Amino acid sequence: MMDAERPLALTMGDPCGIGPEILARALVAGAIPAAVVVGDAAVMRRALACVGQQAPVVVLEHPDEAAWVPAGAVAVYQPAGLPTGLAELPWGRVDARAGAAAACCVRQAMAWARAGTVAGIVTAPLHKEALAAAGEPYPGHTEMLAAEALGPGQAAPAVRMMLANEELKTVLVSIHVSLREAIERVTQSAVLETIRITHRSAALWGQPQPRIAVAGLNPHAGEGGLFGDEEIRHIAPAIEAARAEGIDARGPFAPDTVFMRARHAPGHPGEFDVVVAMYHDQGLIPVKYLGVDQGVNVTLGLPFIRTSPDHGTAFDIAGRGQADPSSLIAAARMARRLSAGCSR
Incomplete structure (x- = not known):
């Protein structure tokens, strides 16, 4: 089956959050x-x-039956093992059944x-x-x-x-760990592997030779070891190893300016195509500051x-009908773009 003919699997997410709402609006x-939608019809x-x-x-x-669903309708596949009574759960509350349902849907999609x-x-x-x-x-x-x-x-x-x-x-080199653990995960092997995965993946979005900027961990990228030596011991050697493999990786750059240098904006072509950041908030704050409505989370590798989408369950507004589906729509478009890159 050609890529354009295969459907996308949209997992429902937590039924107590805004996931079902944004799916409904977009579809x-x-x-x-x-x-x-892999989820619960109710x-x-x-x-x-x-x-x-x-x-x-x-x-x-x-899922092949999605091709026959009329425009404006919502196609749903209910996986085996989905908990019952999900539509009766209160909006905006943590519930183990909701967590189990979300996991069940992801496993079916996988x-x-x-x-x-x-x-x-x-x-x-x-x-x-x-x-949890x-x-x-x-x-x-x-x-x-x-x-x-x-x-x-x-x-x-x-x-x-x-x-x-x-x-x-x-x-990101690391994601959902404490800041203390994130610092410990900044090793030469972890940074090099991140650069390699980024380089390989960029071809999917049309950049087979991406310009990769690597952020430092410490203020001013360590300032020659004055503010920390992770750049000297781990990050710079990883960049050198990547460059020896033919990867256009540069840095380490000061974290407080590298994202501005890489940003592509009207009248401001970025110096780089992608930034490798050392930990979760260092890399995500700049992107989210530019607007969560168009941000997309992609798992590389x-x-x-x-x-x-680049936002969470938004329990504070769940069930009010206010959730914006823009980031979800952007994520679906990105998935189509990347899958087309895979099929080339």
Whole structure:
């Protein structure tokens, strides 16, 4: 089956959050064609009512049937093992059943992706506390996808989180760990592996020779060792090793200016195509500051395409019908773009 013919799998996310709402808005508007929601039909009907839509929900037996679902309808596949009564859970509350449902949907989407049944996965937000309450051993989507991407008994691939919009792309050496642990994870091997994954992945979005800027860890990138020596001991050697492999990696640069230098804006072509950041907040704050409505989270290094919006479950506004689907729509478009790159 050609890539353009395969549907996208859209996981429902936490049913108590805004995931079902933004899915409902985007699908009824026709903003995500050829897609199937992996989730609960009753939850999606509640979400449609929440956003003031009366579109039909069509329950599928196989994702291929998405091609026959009429425009404006919502195609849903209910995976085996989905908890019952999800549509009765209160909005904006942590619930173990919601966490279990989110995990169940991701596993079904991964099974399809491994089999080549879908073009890619777009994950609506899950809640990390609900995931933990359900007994899941993962702190978030990225860790779960990495651990189970290849199926039971197989080693997890090395993956990295990228957050991107039209102006800036950042890839992280570490993600959901404490700042203290994040600093400890800045090693030559970890930084080099991140640069390699970034270089390989860039071809999917049309940049086979990306200009990669590598941020330092410390203020002023350590200022020659005055403010820390991680740049000297780990980051600079990783960059040198990457350059020896033919990768256009440069740095380490001062973290407080490298993102401005890499930003592509009207009248300001960026010096770099992507920035490798050392830890979660260092890399994500600049992208999110530019606007969460167009930010997309991409997991690099997986054997299939996975994207997501760059926001969370927004429990504070869940159930009010106010959630903006723009980032979800951008994530779906990115998934299509990347899957087209994979098929070339």
